[in-house]
Each structure stands twice: as structure tokens, then as C-alpha cells.
Amino acid sequence: MTDQPIRVEVLSGSVREGRVGPAVASWFLEQARALPEFDAGLIDLGDYELSDRLSANPPAATGAALAEITPRLGAADAFVVVTPEYNHSFPASLKTAIDWHHAEWQGKPVGLVSYGGVSGGLRAAEHLRQVFAELNATTVRNTVSFHRFSAKDHGPWDDFGDVGDQDAATAARALLDQLGWWALALREARAARPYRA
Numbered sequence: 001m002t003d004q005p006i007r008v009e010v011l012s013g014s015v016r017e018g019r020v021g022p023a024v025a026s027w028f029l030e031q032a033r034a035l036p037e038f039d040a041g042l043i044d045l046g047d048y049e050l051s052d053r054l055s056a057n058p059p060a061a062t063g064a065a066l067a068e069i070t071p072r073l074g075a076a077d078a079f080v081v082v083t084p085e086y087n088h089s090f091p092a093s094l095k096t097a098i099d100w101h102h103a104e105w106q107g108k109p110v111g112l113v114s115y116g117g118v119s120g121g122l123r124a125a126e127h128l129r130q131v132f133a134e135l136n137a138t139t140v141r142n143t144v145s146f147h148r149f150s151a152k153d154h155g156p157w158d159d160f161g162d163v164g165d166q167d168a169a170t171a172a173r174a175l176l177d178q179l180g181w182w183a184l185a186l187r188e189a190r191a192a193r194p195y196r197a
């Protein structure tokens with residue numbers, strides 16, 4: 001079982017018009033895909049319409065979005081959440097995507113990649129730890145953070161060119177090493193005994 005690649009879903013949380021999130025998410029995806037032990041996919045919330053009105057009968061666009069997203073989250077061994085910082089926390093779009101799900105998160109590790117102004121999104125990342133603890137998911141210690149990383153500082157994201165420097169790549173590697181350890185350990189644990197929340 002440990003010889004199967006670790007399926008990691010990278011969740012890009014910003015849906016803002018003019019967002020820079022895709023530059024960070026695609027940079028991180030490259031870091032993960034460079035390591036043979038990972039099989040990494042991208043879920044860009046900007047590609048979906050997720051209503052924040054949680055319901056057993058969601059509107060058609062939300063139903064269609066969930067039909068794609070939910071099975072991918074359920075099949076994942078691990079997650080990496082890419083988040084900007086809005087008003088000292090993470091964006092509502094991300095909370096909505098998290099709240100539509102429950103069992104899909106539990107007993108799995110979550111890595112955090114953040115960006116923002118001077119704080120590099122670290123407050124958003126720390127808030128996410130509290131939310132994932134409630135969902136019986138474990139966040140890994142190391143993070144990657146990009147400081148002064150906004151359209152104001154850099155211009156449109158598709159003009160960014162290279163996002164991360166060597167320090168960022170080193171930080172991503174440390175995060176992925178921790179995520180991989182937890183992903184394999186928890187995959188084996190979930191197979192041995194179903195997680196009971």
C-alpha cells in the first residue's frame with residue numbers, strides 16, 4: 001500500500017476577480033509534482049460556483065461543483081490549502097468549500113501555503129489550523145508563506161513569472177516531507193480501522 005503514490009489535492013482558495021492565487025497554487029503544484037512519491041492535483045475554487053447556503057438540495061451550479069470536488073477530496077490522502085489573507089483570516093470562499101464537506105477531511109493531513117501583505121498570510125494559515133482540528137484533520141507544522149504578495153505588489157498573476165525562490169522551494173520540500181509522512185501513516189491507520197469521529 002505504501003508503494004502507491006500519495007494523492008494530494010492542492011486547494012486554491014481565492015476566487016477574487018484579479019486574484020493572484022493561481023500563481024502560488026501552480027508554483028506549489030510544480031514542487032509536489034517534482035517528487036515521485038506524490039500524485040498531485042489542483043482544485044481551483046475559482047473554477048466553481050459554490051453557494052454558501054448549505055443545503056441538502058443545492059442549486060444546480062453548486063451541485064455540479066460538488067459532483068466534481070467531493071469525490072476528489074474523498075479519494076485524497078492529503079491536502080494542501082493555498083490561501084490569501086483577507087482581514088487577518090482566510091477567505092469566505094475557502095470556508096464555504098470546507099464546510100460543504102466533513103468525512104472527506106477526517107484522518108488526513110493538511111499542509112498550508114499562504115500569501116498576503118507583510119504577514120505573508122500567516123494569520124490565515126493559523127486560523128485554518130483551528131478549523132481543520134474541528135474536522136479531525138491534522139495540519140502539518142511547516143508552512144510556506146509569501147510576503148508582500150499581491151496584485152498591487154506584483155501586477156496580474158499571469159505576469160508573475162517565477163513565483164518562488166530557493167528558500168521557498170526549500171520550505172515547500174520540508175512541508176511535503178512532513179505531509180508525506182503523515183499521509184502514509186494515516187492511510188495505513190484508516191485501512192486498519194475506520195476513523196471514528
Ligand SMILES: Cc1cc2nc3c(=O)[nH]c(=O)nc-3n(C[C@H](O)[C@H](O)[C@H](O)COP(=O)(O)O)c2cc1C
Binds near residue numbers: 020085088115
Ligand atoms: C478584502 C481583502 C482584505 C485583505 N486583508 C489583508 C490582511 O488582513 N492582511 C494582509 O496581509 N493582506 C491583506 N490583504 C491583501 C491580500 O492578502 C493580497 O492582496 C493577496 O494577494 C490577495 O490574494 P488574491 O489576489 O489571490 O485574492 C487583503 C486583501 C483583500 C482583497
